Amino acid sequence: MTRAGKWDFAKHEYRPYEIPDGWYCPLVLYDMGTIVNCASCGKDLPFGDTYTSRQIHNPFGFGYMVCEACMTKERMDESKAQKENAT
Numbered sequence: 001m002t003r004a005g006k007w008d009f010a011k012h013e014y015r016p017y018e019i020p021d022g023w024y025c026p027l028v029l030y031d032m033g034t035i036v037n038c039a040s041c042g043k044d045l046p047f048g049d050t051y052t053s054r055q056i057h058n059p060f061g062f063g064y065m066v067c068e069a070c071m072t073k074e075r076m077d078e079s080k081a082q083k084e085n086a087t
């Protein structure tokens with residue numbers, strides 16, 4: 001498995017996150033058609049259809065690639081945490 005960090009939008013800190021063996025989660029690829037796994041749910045999709053995660057990062061702070069559904073969920077979690085912090 002690969003050690004990564006998952007940013008907690010509410011607490012502003014990384015939580016340990018492990019990418020399972022067998023998931024292909026490159027940070028950078030030149031061939032947009034290569035099938036990779038979403039670093040969050042593991043879904044297979046072409047690299048060109050992925051989004052850079054705002055939440056799942058490697059130890060150097062680079063975002064892993066996630067699918068559209070997971071990106072949408074991250075955005076919702078982030079805006080929810082911002083609203084809670086503002087009140």
Ligand SMILES: [Zn+2]
Pocket residue numbers: 038039040041042043066067068069070
């Ligand atoms: Zn996903």
